[in-house]
Amino acid sequence: METSVAFYQTCIKTLLKNYEGLQSEQAKTIIVADDMGMHYLVLWVGWEGHKRIHSCALHLDILDERIVIQCNDTEELIEDTLVSMGVAPDAIVLGTLPPFLRKETSFTPKYSVAA
Amino acid sequence: MSKRDKFHDIVKQALEREGWTITHDPYVFKTDPKLAADLGAERLMAAERGYERIVVEIKSFLNSSQVFDLEAAIGQYAVYQVFLQRKDPERKLYLAVPHHALDNILSREVGQTVIEALKINLVVYSLAEEQPLLWKPQ
Numbered sequence: 001m002e003t004s005v006a007f008y009q010t011c012i013k014t015l016l017k018n019y020e021g022l023q024s025e026q027a028k029t030i031i032v033a034d035d036m037g038m039h040y041l042v043l044w045v046g047w048e049g050h051k052r053i054h055s056c057a058l059h060l061d062i063l064d065e066r067i068v069i070q071c072n073d074t075e076e077l078i079e080d081t082l083v084s085m086g087v088a089p090d091a092i093v094l095g096t097l098p099p100f101l102r103k104e105t106s107f108t109p110k111y112s113v114a115a
Numbered sequence: 116m117s118k119r120d121k122f123h124d125i126v127k128q129a130l131e132r133e134g135w136t137i138t139h140d141p142y143v144f145k146t147d148p149k150l151a152a153d154l155g156a157e158r159l160m161a162a163e164r165g166y167e168r169i170v171v172e173i174k175s176f177l178n179s180s181q182v183f184d185l186e187a188a189i190g191q192y193a194v195y196q197v198f199l200q201r202k203d204p205e206r207k208l209y210l211a212v213p214h215h216a217l218d219n220i221l222s223r224e225v226g227q228t229v230i231e232a233l234k235i236n237l238v239v240y241s242l243a244e245e246q247p248l249l250w251k252p253q
Binding site: 073074075096097098105 | 175
């Protein structure tokens with residue numbers, strides 16, 4: 001199944017590129033792509049006066065050969081974007097929803113993961 | 116018109132437990148095209164004040180982006196509010212949202228500010244267990 005993991009990594013990194021270079025007056029985005037640990041993040045980093053801005057806009061992991069959406073504070077349905085890239089819906093885990101609710105969505109893995 | 120799901124029944128039963136009578140399921144607007152909010156309900160208040168009547172639109176917030184779900188829900192609320200104020204101004208419109216939406220977007224700056232500024236009435240329901248509904252504003 002190594003090909004699917006490699007495919008997921010490519011999809012996620014393509015997706016993350018859309019957020020590259022985004023910036024406001026106070027903060028800009030940083031893309032983190034850790035292929036070894038398989039953690040992928042978009043972070044807002046900057047300052048607003050005395051207030052530090054350091055927040056997560058997007059966080060995806062690959063865990064047990066599935067893509068786990070750990071955080072999605074964007075206005076985009078990342079799960080739909082991944083499906084449009086060719087990722088199977090049952091390979092996507094909505095870690096952003098309480099576990100008991102995930103079965104109500106079309107993104108239902110065949111067995112549960114520790115997300 | 117939105118499709119019904121099990122969340123529909125959860126909210127309906129919770130309202131009934133709290134003394135509401137379901138009068139419409141769905142509540143259909145006399146518009147072209149036809150719009151339909153999920154439920155109409157009424158409850159007797161202190162006798163001299165008569166009946167309290169509401170329309171409830173049930174949202175489930177099942178996408179990864181709660182911002183996306185919030186934007187969609189508010190759009191729908193705004194459309195229904197316009198027609199409700201014209202045709203049945205005595206009736207109050209409520210957005211029924213699950214508890215995880217309250218915790219993950221409605222209690223955060225974007226949700227809180229928008230709900231307050233646009234004066235959106237919320238009723239929070241629990242999907243996990245039979246809990247009392249949470250009305251905002253109370």
